[in-house]
Amino acid sequence: MHRIGSKRQWSCALAIILWASGVQNSLHAQQVSKLSPKVMALVNRSPLEVKDDDAPLVRLKKERFNAALKEAKARFDLYDRGFTRIPELIEVGERLFGAEVDLYDKPDDKAQVLQQHLDVYSEAEANLEKQVKEGLTTQADLERLRYDKLSVEIDLFNVKNAGR
Numbered sequence: 001m002h003r004i005g006s007k008r009q010w011s012c013a014l015a016i017i018l019w020a021s022g023v024q025n026s027l028h029a030q031q032v033s034k035l036s037p038k039v040m041a042l043v044n045r046s047p048l049e050v051k052d053d054d055a056p057l058v059r060l061k062k063e064r065f066n067a068a069l070k071e072a073k074a075r076f077d078l079y080d081r082g083f084t085r086i087p088e089l090i091e092v093g094e095r096l097f098g099a100e101v102d103l104y105d106k107p108d109d110k111a112q113v114l115q116q117h118l119d120v121y122s123e124a125e126a127n128l129e130k131q132v133k134e135g136l137t138t139q140a141d142l143e144r145l146r147y148d149k150l151s152v153e154i155d156l157f158n159v160k161n162a163g164r
Contacts, residue, residue, distance in 0.1 A: 044073075065099040072096055086141050094148050107159050114156040121149035 047066035050059055072092045078084040097117050104110045128145055131137040 045069075061099070061103050065096070065103060068092065068096040068099045086137055087144060090141070090144055090148065097152070101155070107162055111156060111159045114152055114159060117152050118149065118156060121145065121152055125149060 047069050048062045050062045050066070054062065075084055075088055075092045079089060101110055101113050101117070104113060125142070125145055128137060128142045132139055132142050
C-alpha cells in the first residue's frame with residue numbers, strides 16, 4: 001500500500017497525547033491549557049480523502065482512521081468544556097495510532113510509523129511524570145500511558161524482527 005501522509009496522521013495523535021499529558025485530570029475545576037497554534041492546526045486537519053478508485057479494504061481503513069480522527073476532535077472539545085478526562089484522550093489517541101499503523105502493509109512503513117508513535121509516547125510520558133509530581137494528574141494515568149508505550153515498543157520490535 002502506498003504512504004498516506006503519515007506525518008499528518010500521527011500528528012493528530014501526538015497533539016492528543018501531548019496536550020492531554022499537560023493538563024489537570026479533574027472533571028471539576030479543570031484547568032485546561034490553551035492549545036498552541038501548531039497543535040490547533042493538527043487537531044483541525046482534514047480527514048483522509050476516500051477515493052472512488054480505492055480498493056475496498058483501503059477505503060475501510062481510511063474510513064476507520066477518519067472516524068478516530070473525528071472522535072479525537074470531539075473528545076478535545078469535550079475536554080475543553082470539562083466533560084471528559086485524560087484517560088479518554090489517551091484511549092482515543094491509542095485508537096488513532098492503531099488505525100494509522102493499519103493503513104500500511106510494508107514492514108518498513110509500519111516500523112517508521114511505530115517509531116513516530118514511540119517518540120510521541122516518550123515525550124508524553126515525560127510530561128505526565130511532571131504532572132504526577134505536581135499533583136495535577138494521577139499515577140494511574142501515567143501507568144496507562146506507559147502500558148500503551150510498551151505496547152508500541154513490542155509492536156515495533158515484532159515488525160523489525162518479522163523477517164529474521
